[in-house]
Amino acid sequence: MDLRINDNFSGNDYISTEFLRKLQLARLQTMVKHSYDNVELFRTRMDELKVKPEDIKTLKDINLLPFCKKTDLRDTYPFGLCAVPMSEIVRLHASSGTTGKPIVVAYTQRDLQVWSDVMRRALCCCGLSKNDVVQVSYGYGLFTGGLGAHGGAEALGATVVPASGGNTKRQVMLIRDFGVNAICCTPSYFLHLIEQAKELGIDLRDLPIRAGVFGAEPWTQGMRERLERGAGIEAFDIYGLSEIIGPGVAIECNQHQGMHIFEDHFYPEIIDPDTCEVLPDGETGELVLTTLSKFAMPMIRYRTRDITRIITEKCACGRTLRRIDRISARSDDMFIIRGVNVFPSQIESALLTVQGTTPNYMIKLSTAGNMDNIALDIELAQDVYAQGEAIIEQIRRMVTASVESVTGLRIKVTVVPFNSITRSGGKAKRVLDNRIR
Ligand code: ADP
Numbered sequence: 001m002d003l004r005i006n007d008n009f010s011g012n013d014y015i016s017t018e019f020l021r022k023l024q025l026a027r028l029q030t031m032v033k034h035s036y037d038n039v040e041l042f043r044t045r046m047d048e049l050k051v052k053p054e055d056i057k058t059l060k061d062i063n064l065l066p067f068c069k070k071t072d073l074r075d076t077y078p079f080g081l082c083a084v085p086m087s088e089i090v091r092l093h094a095s096s097g098t099t100g101k102p103i104v105v106a107y108t109q110r111d112l113q114v115w116s117d118v119m120r121r122a123l124c125c126c127g128l129s130k131n132d133v134v135q136v137s138y139g140y141g142l143f144t145g146g147l148g149a150h151g152g153a154e155a156l157g158a159t160v161v162p163a164s165g166g167n168t169k170r171q172v173m174l175i176r177d178f179g180v181n182a183i184c185c186t187p188s189y190f191l192h193l194i195e196q197a198k199e200l201g202i203d204l205r206d207l208p209i210r211a212g213v214f215g216a217e218p219w220t221q222g223m224r225e226r227l228e229r230g231a232g233i234e235a236f237d238i239y240g241l242s243e244i245i246g247p248g249v250a251i252e253c254n255q256h257q258g259m260h261i262f263e264d265h266f267y268p269e270i271i272d273p274d275t276c277e278v279l280p281d282g283e284t285g286e287l288v289l290t291t292l293s294k295f296a297m298p299m300i301r302y303r304t305r306d307i308t309r310i311i312t313e314k315c316a317c318g319r320t321l322r323r324i325d326r327i328s329a330r331s332d333d334m335f336i337i338r339g340v341n342v343f344p345s346q347i348e349s350a351l352l353t354v355q356g357t358t359p360n361y362m363i364k365l366s367t368a369g370n371m372d373n374i375a376l377d378i379e380l381a382q383d384v385y386a387q388g389e390a391i392i393e394q395i396r397r398m399v400t401a402s403v404e405s406v407t408g409l410r411i412k413v414t415v416v417p418f419n420s421i422t423r424s425g426g427k428a429k430r431v432l433d434n435r436i437r
């Protein structure tokens with residue numbers, strides 16, 4: 001049994017739990033020492049807590065270590081959390097950073113190998129192999145989605161079509177002409193692809209495409225049904241974030257009962273976001289991840305802000321890796337309206353229970369007098385919209401009622417004409433916040 005970090009980094013989804021825990025501990029100890037020795041911020045925090053790397057004797061001792069947050073990456077922009085000299089760093093990525101400076105992440109050659117390997121295993125979970133043609137329609141560039149999925153698909157030996165985002169009509173053509181079997185992109189972008197294909201008179205259900213590897217943004221069961229039905233595919237939820245590695249942290253298998261975490265590289269915990277107390281497996285809270293084998297920029301107890309729970313029951317697929325539930329929400333996406341906490345995903349699931357609706361919607365927040373106001377614009381399926389006022393009004397009322405029953409809020413719903421809500425090439429923008437603060 002060789003637990004050294006330099007060996008066996010390709011990992012194994014069917015590893016025995018006993019071996020996995022030993023491997024995790026050995027890797028955690030190496031990671032903590034590496035971070036302590038090379039990252040000032042981490043060392044200072046550990047010193048403040050009077051914890052030394054040698055104090056990590058069991059996996060539970062991870063509890064002794066300080067947390068790390070997105071602001072730590074911002075505050076040390078660009079390279080403050082790097083744990084290796086620049087000469088060892090072979091790739092940089094940056095996350096979108098909607099406000100202020102982006103956050104930068106770095107990889108050594110070996111980190112990139114780990115990344116493409118977890119991504120390769122992720123694609124295996126979707127039943128893909130070297131015999132498949134995989135189109136990568138996540139954006140290439142600083143965003144981790146494109147190159148991350150690309151590396152995995154190549155490591156798998158699949159035929160990769162590096163389409164990147166945008167130019168949607170051409171993407172449809174590539175899917176048809178190249179006999180694409182699987183696509184990696186955001187769920188909202190795939191919805192857009194289905195619409196564009198229709199406009200071109202192409203029915204994706206008639207083509208060999210059979211799998212969608214969808215992630216980078218929250219999506220609901222209702223959205224899954226629309227995508228699967230609309231294109232005749234099986235949709236797989238994939239989770240990842242730049243700070244940890246990019247896409248390939250966790251993914252669904254063919255059972256679709258939560259996402260297996262590649263635990264040999266990423267150690268999960270769930271905490272209460274208010275008290276930071278670690279919650280037992282099964283309870284819902286904020287996901288905290290520790291990288292076990294990333295050397296350029298190790299992340300110890302990184303608070304993802306993503307809300308989920310750990311599923312420990314054995315999966316019917318036989319993988320021994322624990323699972324996380326669908327990411328129901330990202331705590332930063334939550335808004336409070338009239339004292340009620342609302343997540344966009346709640347509105348999406350309420351909306352999609354109503355027949356004739358589409359997952360094209362925009363939540364609009366504004367200030368009216370002293371009050372925060374919320375409104376919802378939705379688009380209907382084109383053929384339903386064409387049926388005229390009476391039907392449109394009926395659906396509008398049903399959506400209003402459905403949203404009210406889920407959120408407790410009576411929201412003004414407006415049905416807007418087809419294609420009036422902006423389609424995104426990557427992560428969809430679901431909330432337009434014009435509140436005066
Ligand atoms: P940014 O933080 O700028 O959006 P990333 O591209 O690294 O940069 O995004 C990672 C985030 O995207 C995750 O923390 C999570 O909130 C969201 N995300 C990624 N995959 C999924 C998924 N499958 N389901 C829900 N949310 C996801």
Ligand code: ZN
Nearest residue numbers: 253315317319
């Ligand atoms: Zn499984």
